[in-house]
């Protein structure tokens with residue numbers, strides 16, 4: 662059986678159930694790299710120039726960890742999934758960069774997805790990928806339909822049932838994800854509702870973000886994330902703030918930020934990677950919105966390879982203290 666390696670990094674959190682279903686329907690076995698570790702980040706970093714963003718460094722570490730564990734590595738070029746809205750340039754060059762910096766990598770399956778080229782090109786790209794496993798176009802079509810359905814189910818689990826991507830993947834596959842578990846919070850003991858915004862590869866990679874969600878939940882806060890919004894909620898909030906999105910995953914930052922600043926959260930934390938061009942612009946838009954509204958406190962956390970855990974913890978504690986004080990004051994004013 663052909664083994665397809667999928668790095669547990671970057672777009673894994675957006676598309677893993679869809680990719681897994683597609684390959685398994687075509688008779689392949691899917692192998693996922695283990696959760697990120699310091700050794701993986703260090704090995705990935707050693708292959709790329711210093712100012713590469715942390716998620717890409719981690720991605721290279723994941724590819725290195727899959728060597729000799731699979732026959733192919735799946736690294737698609739996701740150029741655009743919505744008309745005239747494009748992805749960060751790092752995603753566009755990901756397979757080429759990987760080939761250049763990790764020459765010992767297993768052969769790369771580098772399908773290109775660009776919705777702007779029309780449906781015909783999209784179907785052709787999917788068919789070309791499927792042809793590596795079968796010559797039967799109907800089988801490829803069936804696999805694509807099953808994969809799309811898996812993707813819809815995955816997103817529904819998150820937006821309707823309030824699950825994070827690792828929780829939804831765990832629910833679908835039945836295998837535990839890396840996220841450390843906190844006991845379910847008793848609704849009466851919730852101290853505050855905190856929304857965290859940013860790309861899934863920053864919010865759910867607990868090595869990269871120093872277990873941010875776990876820390877918030879341990880401190881008895883309810884955590885909201887961008888995936889808990891429906892596409893409509895996130896798109897409408899993005900449109901209200903910037904009229905038209907430019908970046909593919911703008912909803913995770915601008916849309917979620919605008920939505921949670923206006924509704925449902927006592928505080929919003931923006932998580933971004935050091936040296937990330939798109940995020941520096943998007944997070945600044947959310948920050949300015951927070952200042953203009955002056956209703957919900959906002960804090961941004963910038964992550965890089967050398968970010969100290971103690972620094973994150975201190976900032977988090979200070980931010981939470983401020984929110985709890987604010988909430989107490991509001992209660993005093995009301996009574």
Ligand code: SF4
Nearest residue numbers: 714749751934937938
């Ligand atoms: S959006 Fe930013 S963090 Fe993500 S891959 Fe591009 S540069 Fe890196």
